[in-house]
Amino acid sequence: NAGVMQNPRHLVRRRGQEARLRCSPMKGHSHVYWYRQLPEEGLKFMVYLQKENIIDESGMPKERFSAEFPKEGPSILRIQQVVRGDSAAYFCASSPPNRGSNYGYTFGSGTRLTVV
Protein backbone atom coordinates (compact mmCIF):
# COMPACT_ATOMS: atom_id res chain seq x y z
CA ASN A 1 0.00 0.00 0.00
CA ALA A 2 1.90 3.00 -1.30
CA GLY A 3 1.93 6.13 0.81
CA VAL A 4 1.28 9.65 -0.39
CA MET A 5 3.23 10.10 -3.61
CA GLN A 6 4.50 13.49 -4.64
CA ASN A 7 6.37 14.34 -7.80
CA PRO A 8 8.68 15.67 -8.77
CA ARG A 9 10.88 15.57 -5.67
CA HIS A 10 12.86 18.54 -6.91
CA LEU A 11 11.77 21.20 -9.35
CA VAL A 12 13.81 24.10 -10.66
CA ARG A 13 12.05 26.91 -12.47
CA ARG A 14 13.16 30.26 -13.79
CA ARG A 15 11.32 33.36 -12.70
CA GLY A 16 8.13 33.76 -14.71
CA GLN A 17 7.71 30.07 -15.53
CA GLU A 18 4.95 27.82 -14.29
CA ALA A 19 5.39 25.13 -11.66
CA ARG A 20 3.07 22.10 -11.44
CA LEU A 21 3.30 19.89 -8.37
CA ARG A 22 1.49 16.57 -8.23
CA CYS A 23 0.16 14.57 -5.33
CA SER A 24 -1.44 11.13 -5.34
CA PRO A 25 -3.11 10.39 -2.00
CA MET A 26 -2.96 7.10 -0.18
CA LYS A 27 -5.34 4.44 -1.35
CA GLY A 28 -8.72 4.99 0.28
CA HIS A 29 -7.98 8.62 1.13
CA SER A 30 -10.27 11.14 -0.47
CA HIS A 31 -9.06 14.30 1.25
CA VAL A 32 -5.93 16.15 0.20
CA TYR A 33 -4.16 19.01 1.95
CA TRP A 34 -1.29 21.14 0.68
CA TYR A 35 1.20 22.76 3.04
CA ARG A 36 4.21 24.94 2.34
CA GLN A 37 7.40 25.12 4.36
CA LEU A 38 9.45 28.21 3.77
CA PRO A 39 13.09 28.22 4.94
CA GLU A 40 13.33 28.48 8.74
CA GLU A 41 9.54 28.34 9.09
CA GLY A 42 6.97 25.73 9.98
CA LEU A 43 4.33 24.14 7.82
CA LYS A 44 1.77 26.63 6.57
CA PHE A 45 -1.64 25.40 5.45
CA MET A 46 -2.51 26.31 1.89
CA VAL A 47 -5.58 24.41 0.70
CA TYR A 48 -7.84 21.46 1.45
CA LEU A 49 -9.51 19.58 -1.38
CA GLN A 50 -11.83 16.67 -1.89
CA LYS A 51 -12.49 15.10 -5.26
CA GLU A 52 -13.58 17.88 -7.63
CA ASN A 53 -14.09 20.31 -4.74
CA ILE A 54 -12.02 22.95 -3.01
CA ILE A 55 -13.15 22.93 0.60
CA ASP A 56 -10.81 25.47 2.20
CA GLU A 57 -8.33 27.64 0.32
CA SER A 58 -7.83 30.20 3.06
CA GLY A 59 -4.05 29.69 3.02
CA MET A 60 -3.57 30.11 -0.71
CA PRO A 61 -2.02 33.34 -1.98
CA LYS A 62 -4.67 35.31 -3.85
CA GLU A 63 -2.77 35.40 -7.12
CA ARG A 64 -0.78 32.93 -9.21
CA PHE A 65 -1.62 29.88 -7.06
CA SER A 66 -4.34 27.36 -7.83
CA ALA A 67 -5.13 23.79 -6.86
CA GLU A 68 -7.34 21.04 -8.14
CA PHE A 69 -8.19 17.45 -7.32
CA PRO A 70 -9.96 16.00 -10.33
CA LYS A 71 -12.20 12.97 -10.36
CA GLU A 72 -9.41 10.98 -11.95
CA GLY A 73 -5.73 11.51 -11.37
CA PRO A 74 -3.59 13.29 -8.83
CA SER A 75 -4.11 16.58 -7.10
CA ILE A 76 -2.22 19.42 -8.77
CA LEU A 77 -0.83 22.56 -7.15
CA ARG A 78 -0.09 25.08 -9.86
CA ILE A 79 2.01 28.20 -9.45
CA GLN A 80 2.03 30.59 -12.38
CA GLN A 81 4.75 33.15 -13.06
CA VAL A 82 6.93 31.91 -10.22
CA VAL A 83 9.04 34.35 -8.21
CA ARG A 84 12.04 33.70 -5.97
CA GLY A 85 9.83 33.94 -2.88
CA ASP A 86 7.95 30.83 -4.04
CA SER A 87 11.06 28.73 -3.38
CA ALA A 88 10.01 26.33 -0.64
CA ALA A 89 9.17 22.74 0.17
CA TYR A 90 5.58 21.91 -0.71
CA PHE A 91 4.04 19.00 1.16
CA CYS A 92 0.88 17.16 0.35
CA ALA A 93 -1.02 15.17 2.95
CA SER A 94 -4.06 12.97 2.70
CA SER A 95 -6.63 11.54 5.06
CA PRO A 96 -9.68 9.30 4.88
CA PRO A 97 -13.12 10.91 5.17
CA ASN A 98 -13.07 10.29 8.92
CA ARG A 99 -9.61 11.08 10.16
CA GLY A 100 -9.66 8.49 12.87
CA SER A 101 -8.48 8.58 16.43
CA ASN A 102 -5.24 10.40 15.74
CA TYR A 103 -6.85 13.19 13.70
CA GLY A 104 -3.64 13.19 11.77
CA TYR A 105 -2.60 13.23 8.19
CA THR A 106 -0.22 11.11 6.18
CA PHE A 107 2.31 13.30 4.41
CA GLY A 108 4.22 12.80 1.21
CA SER A 109 7.95 13.42 0.93
CA GLY A 110 7.44 16.85 -0.56
CA THR A 111 8.46 18.75 -3.66
CA ARG A 112 11.32 21.16 -3.26
CA LEU A 113 10.79 24.08 -5.60
CA THR A 114 13.72 26.31 -6.41
CA VAL A 115 13.15 29.45 -8.44
CA VAL A 116 16.27 30.81 -10.10
Added chain:
Amino acid sequence: DQQVKQNSPSLSVQEGRISILNCDYTNSMFDYFLWYKKYPAEGPTFLISISSIKDKNEDGRFTVFLNKSAKHLSLHIVPSQPGDSAVYFCAATPSSATSYDKVIFGPGTSLSVIP
Protein backbone atom coordinates in the same frame (compact mmCIF):
# COMPACT_ATOMS: atom_id res chain seq x y z
CA ASP B 1 -0.41 35.69 14.26
CA GLN B 2 1.07 32.33 15.16
CA GLN B 3 -1.47 30.18 16.93
CA VAL B 4 0.97 27.36 17.74
CA LYS B 5 4.35 28.36 19.10
CA GLN B 6 7.52 26.42 19.66
CA ASN B 7 9.90 28.90 21.19
CA SER B 8 13.00 26.71 21.09
CA PRO B 9 14.28 26.40 17.52
CA SER B 10 16.80 23.76 18.58
CA LEU B 11 17.66 21.42 21.44
CA SER B 12 20.68 19.19 22.11
CA VAL B 13 20.48 16.24 24.46
CA GLN B 14 22.89 13.49 25.44
CA GLU B 15 21.96 9.96 24.40
CA GLY B 16 20.07 8.18 27.17
CA ARG B 17 18.83 11.40 28.78
CA ILE B 18 15.35 12.90 28.56
CA SER B 19 14.38 15.25 25.74
CA ILE B 20 11.62 17.74 26.52
CA LEU B 21 10.10 19.70 23.66
CA ASN B 22 7.66 22.47 24.51
CA CYS B 23 4.72 23.97 22.68
CA ASP B 24 2.29 26.77 23.49
CA TYR B 25 -0.93 27.65 21.76
CA THR B 26 -3.21 30.66 21.78
CA ASN B 27 -6.49 29.43 20.31
CA SER B 28 -8.76 28.16 23.06
CA MET B 29 -10.84 26.35 20.43
CA PHE B 30 -8.07 23.82 19.88
CA ASP B 31 -9.03 20.53 21.44
CA TYR B 32 -6.73 18.03 19.79
CA PHE B 33 -2.98 18.18 19.67
CA LEU B 34 -0.43 16.25 17.65
CA TRP B 35 3.30 15.85 17.35
CA TYR B 36 4.99 15.12 14.05
CA LYS B 37 8.59 14.17 13.43
CA LYS B 38 10.47 15.15 10.30
CA TYR B 39 13.79 13.94 8.94
CA PRO B 40 15.63 15.98 6.28
CA ALA B 41 14.31 15.47 2.75
CA GLU B 42 11.29 13.53 4.04
CA GLY B 43 7.74 14.44 4.85
CA PRO B 44 6.52 14.78 8.44
CA THR B 45 5.35 11.58 10.11
CA PHE B 46 2.75 11.37 12.84
CA LEU B 47 4.21 10.57 16.25
CA ILE B 48 1.66 10.92 19.03
CA SER B 49 -1.48 12.89 19.83
CA ILE B 50 -3.60 13.92 22.80
CA SER B 51 -7.18 15.00 23.25
CA SER B 52 -8.02 17.94 25.47
CA ILE B 53 -9.99 15.66 27.77
CA LYS B 54 -6.70 14.05 28.82
CA ASP B 55 -3.59 15.47 30.40
CA LYS B 56 -1.19 12.69 29.44
CA ASN B 57 -0.75 10.18 26.66
CA GLU B 58 2.08 7.68 26.53
CA ASP B 59 3.39 5.54 23.68
CA GLY B 60 6.62 3.71 24.40
CA ARG B 61 9.42 6.20 24.88
CA PHE B 62 7.18 9.12 23.94
CA THR B 63 4.83 10.90 26.35
CA VAL B 64 2.82 14.03 25.67
CA PHE B 65 1.58 16.18 28.54
CA LEU B 66 -1.17 18.76 28.17
CA ASN B 67 -1.83 21.67 30.54
CA LYS B 68 -5.00 23.14 29.11
CA SER B 69 -5.25 26.01 31.59
CA ALA B 70 -1.77 27.16 30.61
CA LYS B 71 -2.33 26.36 26.93
CA HIS B 72 0.89 24.40 27.01
CA LEU B 73 1.94 20.95 25.96
CA SER B 74 5.21 19.10 25.99
CA LEU B 75 6.68 16.00 24.41
CA HIS B 76 9.00 13.88 26.52
CA ILE B 77 11.32 11.35 24.92
CA VAL B 78 13.07 9.02 27.31
CA PRO B 79 15.60 7.59 26.86
CA SER B 80 16.69 9.71 23.91
CA GLN B 81 18.41 7.92 21.06
CA PRO B 82 20.53 9.25 18.16
CA GLY B 83 17.78 8.18 15.74
CA ASP B 84 15.46 10.64 17.45
CA SER B 85 17.45 13.50 15.93
CA ALA B 86 14.92 15.28 13.74
CA VAL B 87 12.66 18.31 13.60
CA TYR B 88 9.58 17.97 15.79
CA PHE B 89 6.43 19.87 14.92
CA CYS B 90 3.68 20.55 17.39
CA ALA B 91 0.24 20.85 15.80
CA ALA B 92 -3.31 21.54 16.90
CA THR B 93 -6.85 21.38 15.56
CA PRO B 94 -10.28 22.23 16.89
CA SER B 95 -11.92 19.40 14.98
CA SER B 96 -13.58 16.20 15.93
CA ALA B 97 -12.90 13.05 13.96
CA THR B 98 -15.93 13.53 11.75
CA SER B 99 -15.76 17.22 11.03
CA TYR B 100 -13.16 19.25 9.33
CA ASP B 101 -10.84 21.92 10.46
CA LYS B 102 -7.33 22.38 9.33
CA VAL B 103 -4.40 21.28 11.42
CA ILE B 104 -2.20 24.21 12.43
CA PHE B 105 1.51 23.56 12.82
CA GLY B 106 4.14 25.26 14.92
CA PRO B 107 7.53 26.28 13.50
CA GLY B 108 9.30 23.16 14.75
CA THR B 109 12.15 22.32 17.14
CA SER B 110 15.28 20.66 15.81
CA LEU B 111 16.40 17.96 18.24
CA SER B 112 19.97 16.65 18.20
CA VAL B 113 20.74 13.60 20.31
CA ILE B 114 24.45 13.35 20.90
CA PRO B 115 25.91 9.83 21.18
